[in-house]
Amino acid sequence: MYVLGVIMAGGRGERLYPLTQHRAKPAVPFGGRYRIIDFVLSNFVNSGILSIYVVTQFKAQSLLEHLDRGWRTTDFLGEHFVIPVPAQMRSGDDWYQGTADCVYQNLYLLERHNPKLVAVFGADHIYRMNVRQMIDEHQKKSADVTVAALPVKIEEASKFGVIKVDADWRIIGFDEKPKNPKPIPGEPNYALVSMGNYLFNNDVLISSLNADAEKPASTHDFARDILPELLNSGRVYAYDFRKNRVPIPSKGEEPSYWRDLGTIDAYYEASMDLCSIDPSFNLYNRSWPLRTVGYADPPAKFVFDWKDRQGMAVNSIVAEGTIISGSYVHNCVVGRNVRIHSYSQIEDSVIMDWVEIGRGCKIRHAIIDKANVIPSGTQIGYDITSDRERYTVSQSGIVVLPRGPRKTTWVMTNP
Numbered sequence: 001m002y003v004l005g006v007i008m009a010g011g012r013g014e015r016l017y018p019l020t021q022h023r024a025k026p027a028v029p030f031g032g033r034y035r036i037i038d039f040v041l042s043n044f045v046n047s048g049i050l051s052i053y054v055v056t057q058f059k060a061q062s063l064l065e066h067l068d069r070g071w072r073t074t075d076f077l078g079e080h081f082v083i084p085v086p087a088q089m090r091s092g093d094d095w096y097q098g099t100a101d102c103v104y105q106n107l108y109l110l111e112r113h114n115p116k117l118v119a120v121f122g123a124d125h126i127y128r129m130n131v132r133q134m135i136d137e138h139q140k141k142s143a144d145v146t147v148a149a150l151p152v153k154i155e156e157a158s159k160f161g162v163i164k165v166d167a168d169w170r171i172i173g174f175d176e177k178p179k180n181p182k183p184i185p186g187e188p189n190y191a192l193v194s195m196g197n198y199l200f201n202n203d204v205l206i207s208s209l210n211a212d213a214e215k216p217a218s219t220h221d222f223a224r225d226i227l228p229e230l231l232n233s234g235r236v237y238a239y240d241f242r243k244n245r246v247p248i249p250s251k252g253e254e255p256s257y258w259r260d261l262g263t264i265d266a267y268y269e270a271s272m273d274l275c276s277i278d279p280s281f282n283l284y285n286r287s288w289p290l291r292t293v294g295y296a297d298p299p300a301k302f303v304f305d306w307k308d309r310q311g312m313a314v315n316s317i318v319a320e321g322t323i324i325s326g327s328y329v330h331n332c333v334v335g336r337n338v339r340i341h342s343y344s345q346i347e348d349s350v351i352m353d354w355v356e357i358g359r360g361c362k363i364r365h366a367i368i369d370k371a372n373v374i375p376s377g378t379q380i381g382y383d384i385t386s387d388r389e390r391y392t393v394s395q396s397g398i399v400v401l402p403r404g405p406r407k408t409t410w411v412m413t414n415p
Contacts, residue, residue, distance in 0.1 A: 003135065004115035004202075005049045006106075007040055008099055009123035010057030010087070015263045018392050018402035019369060024056065026123035027063035028261070029352050029370070031274055031283055031290075032319035032333050035066050036261060037123045038292045041082065046246075046288055047131035049119060050080035053109055055102045057087045057095060070293030085109070098220035104209040115202050120222070122196035126270060126281060127258040128246045128288050134199055134239045144204040144234035145227065147171065148197035150241045150258055157181035157191035161223060163238050165192060171236045174228055192238055195258060198222060204234060247287035252278025264394040268367060271333050271350045275315050283317070297321035297336055309342055319353075327357075335370065349381075354406060365398055372404030 013025025020028065026037035037054070044052055056063055064084050071082040085106055087095045096102040103110075103120060110118060117138070119131060129148070138146040149163050158181060164173040167185045175182065181191040200208075208226050212218050218225045230236050242256045249255075257280055261267040273279050283290060297320035302311040304326035313329040319336040326342030335353040340346060344361040351357070351368050358376030365381040368374070380387060381399050392400040 001117065001135075002051075002113070002115045003049050003117045003119055003131075004110065004113050005044045005052035006103060006118060006120045007037070007044075007052060007054045007123050008102055008120065008196075009037055009054050009063060010060075010096055010102055011122075011124055012058045013124070013262075016261065016267060018400055019264070019267070019367070020059070021402050022059060023062040023403075024059050025261075027060075027066060028267070029335060030126065030261070030267075030271065032317045032335050033295075034290060034292045035063070036126065037063065037066070038070075038290060039126050039128075040121050040123050041071060042288075042290045043127070043129045043131060044119070044121070045291060047129075049131060051113065051115075052080075052082045053106070054082065054084045054123070055096075055106065056084050057102070060084070060086060066293060070291070098225075099222045100209060100212055100226050101220035103205070104213055104220065107206060107209060110202060110206060118200045118202050118205050120198045120200060120205070124262070125195065125258060125260050127195075128281075128285070129197075129241070129244055130246050130288075131199075133244050134197075137239050137243075138199050138237070141168075141170075141237050142235060143199075143237045144201050145230055145236045146199040146239050147227065147236070148195040148199075148241055149192040149238040150195050150256065151184060151187065151190040152193055154181055154183055154189055154191045157193060160193035163192040163194055165238050169238045169240065171227070171231060171238055173231070174223065176224075194223060195241060196223075198227075199239075204230070246285075248285070249287075250278075250282035250285045252276070252280070253282050253285070254280035257281045264367070264392075264398055264400055265396045268350065268394070268396075268398045271367075272331065272348065274317055274333060275331050277315075295320060295336065300324075304342065311342075341376070355404070356406065366401070367398060368401045369403040371406040372401055373406050 009026040011025045013020035028036050030036050067084050162175045162181045164182045165171055184190050212225055259270045300318045300322045302324045304311045309326035311324045311326050316329050316332045318334045321337035322334055324340045327340045327344040330347045332349050334351045337354050338351050339356040341359045343359050347364040349363055349366040352370040354371045355368050357374045360376055361378045363380045387393055387399045
């Protein structure tokens with residue numbers, strides 16, 4: 001069965017600022033060598049969905065370059081494709097007005113391919129998912145639309161849009177951040193929230209988008225407009241993400257792991273979890289591989305083993321091309337081609353690509369975006385009052401440095 005993938009990757013990611021100051025949220029680095037969009041793309045490819053359009057909009061250049069380097073010219077796609085679709089103003093002079101509008105303005109692509117099903121997924125989340133299992137459930141229930149849904153504890157559900165279902169998990173309504181969330185039938189302690197992933201019969205998707213485009217009062221959003229309208233005329237079901245299984249989960253992995261990295265604190269927490277001995281989400285699960293750009297960087301390197309000058313990293317992820325020279329790194333995610341010079345101490349932090357940290361620095365509880373140069377002797381994370389004057393500080397006290405001006409090339413001197 002031909003399934004076309006459409007990934008909505010146009011989000012601003014305003015709550016993730018300043019990491020989104022120069023890039024779209026799906027292009028934000030995660031896990032040392034990946035971008036957030038790599039996770040949904042890997043899920044599609046591992047599920048055999050190989051014809052994929054990525055709809056982009058805000059600050060898309062970083063995302064476009066990543067897709068071009070890592071996804072458009074790969075052997076595993078064969079005759080299939082991963083193609084970015086920038087906003088083209090095909091329906092007037094406006095950019096995309098909502099999640100549904102970004103697909104509506106590209107309906108010609110659906111009509112050109114004429115797939116049986118269209119998987120319309122978001123690009124902002126970290127998770128593993130075998131989409132074929134969702135497709136099987138969709139067909140078994142003869143659904144017109146299936147919405148991937150995650151059960152959450154009912155006391156936490158008020159923070160989300162809640163899906164109301166009957167005993168057969170057919171959707172009967174939606175509540176946006178309700179004070180008293182409706183529990184799942186038979187599970188009084190849990191409510192359902194949408195994961196922002198939708199599976200449509202192609203004909204239903206096309207007709208729904210055309211009808212919605214004719215409504216001046218519509219916000220042209222899947223969750224607010226398209227799906228509520230279909231409750232009366234179509235068969236709309238929720239898919240229980242707890243049922244989804246990928247091959248051979250790693251020890252300690254959280255079943256149904258799904259994270260929205262919508263805030264700095266959420267991003268930081270998910271990053272620190274990766275450094276655990278048995279993380280809730282394991283990057284090293286080869287049974288469901290994560291794909292990304294294959295840079296030709298050399299291996300990471302750790303130099304100096306003197307009494308007061310040891311290059312080492314403990315409980316950390318260190319990406320290719322990085323040199324840790326006579327410094328101590330603990331519980332950190334370190335990106336590609338980072339230079340950490342001698343006598344520095346870096347703890348509980350995310351250091352992105354092409355950062356250079358001078359001698360004798362002390363850094364903790366920080367996220368340093370790519371291409372920054374940290375002068376020797378700098379302290380970050382030790383005086384929050386001072387940090388607030390120079391940098392962005394999150395609600396929980398994580399210090400964030402925006403992308404720096406440094407050119408992404410270097411010659412190492414004075415290690």
